[in-house]
Amino acid sequence: MSVSHAPNPPATFDAQSTARALQFACDTLQIEADAILALKERITHETSGQFIQAVTLLLNCKGRVVVSGIGKSGHIARKIASTLASTGTPAFFVHAAEASHGDLGMITADDVLIAISYSGEAGELLGIIPTIKRMGARLITITGNDASNLAVQADVHLNVHIDKEACPLNLAPTASTTATLALGDALAVALLDARGFGEEDFARSHPGGALGRRLLTHVRDVMRTGDAIPTVAKDATLYAALLESSKKGMAMTAVVDANGHAIGVFTDGDLRRLIETQQDFSKLSIAEVMHAHPRSVHPDQLAVDAVDMMETFRINQLLVTDSNGKLVGALHIHDLTRAKVI
Incomplete structure (x- = not known):
């Protein structure tokens, strides 16, 4: 005998719950904005050398830029790879868990791997690093901990440490993923400029878009x-x-x-x-x-x-x-x- 359940009543917001929701929204945006501004200061004053080293390594890459991560960092890695590819830096995403089950064959000695893990201890990434090193590919890591196992094995390490997540439990990746995404954009834009990548180049990469039609249609x-x-x-x-x-x-x-x-x-x-x-x-x-x-x-x-x-x-x-x-x-x-x- 099946038991039917009445649907949950639609949520309603009274004045108090409305104010609470808006406060959480504003706090989230402020925390994430602060994380990006702190990252800006770190790149400008503390780690500018590492950032320039990363740009130089990517600029001189003779193969492809491979971006990898797991979980939320994997989603960010996929977006960074897409942004790099559309702005003149050939790049693709490899899922960290799939890499150790055959996808490592996609990576060559001429490639540069960008490995993303906020803790710097993601087992799926740490498991493939020895193979990456043996084949001769270069390694850029993005973590929130300079002393992490992933960071210490890198050719170049970029620190995206944040003071706290926007999540009120300080658990769900929020400010950390936002900072990582912004850093990926910063790398892509710096590379775009260094390559002299212009509107026509962008249009060739986006022939189906409005800009592509405007710049490629005669x-x-x-x-x-x-x-x-x-x-x-x-x-x-x-x-x-x-x-x-x-x-x-x-x-x-x-x-x-x-x-x-x-x-x-x-x-x-x-x-x-x-x-x-x-x-x-x-x-x-x-x-x-x-x-x-x-x-x-x-x-x-x-x-x-x-x-x-x-x-x-x-x-x-x-x-x-x-x-x-x-x-x-x-x-x-x-x-x-x-x-x-x-």
Whole structure:
């Protein structure tokens, strides 16, 4: 016979419990902020030499940077490896427990291992250190104890000691993991700068992200070409130009000479302004009403440059011309939106 249990009633916060929760939240943030600031002071005054040694060792690494840890330190290690990899330092994470069961084969003599354990006594890490040493890989350790077994075996040791955890029981890794994560970011940023890693490098590592699209997408990748370009000759009538504009759906048409050079443009905005002053369009040629010397971009320019030009001149279309002024494409702001450049 099964026994059903009534669901727990939803938690409610009265004024006292609300104040208590907010106080714990503020205390946590303050404790963790203090831990990071203390780490900053330590790096600046006490252990700057070790930090620079660690950066130098990682900068000169001929293989990969391997970051390892167990438990909460393992989660932090995984994030540090990811940050290093995305900022120009080839890196990957190896779980400390899995390392002694085959994953050590992923590490070579040319690699640098960053071993993370706040106590410095994690058995899973200590168990693989002799093998790391024998193969010739270098070792950076991040612990909270300079005298720990892990620290004393390191080529470079970085101390992330904290006064207390944010956990009111002083047990759950909170301030210590925050400090370790911040130190990993500090290493990654120092390496990024030392490598001269720039926006374009970052974009190549993040082609699916917004920055990647902005810095890797060129005009040629999104422009309309061939028959999709609304085009009329300079001796065409205004009526023919309007038909071409309507057919191609770009709210404009380019005007070209006999050699295919862009010599003008006529937009829907021009048409609206023309209606205010003209009644009979039947005898008008496009050459009489077009804008001469139209604004254009080169197909090898970044698409974001086209966006900047459109915003600067408050226009929605651009012609794309080669270095000789020949029309090779057309670009509408909707094309840039679809490509997620905007």
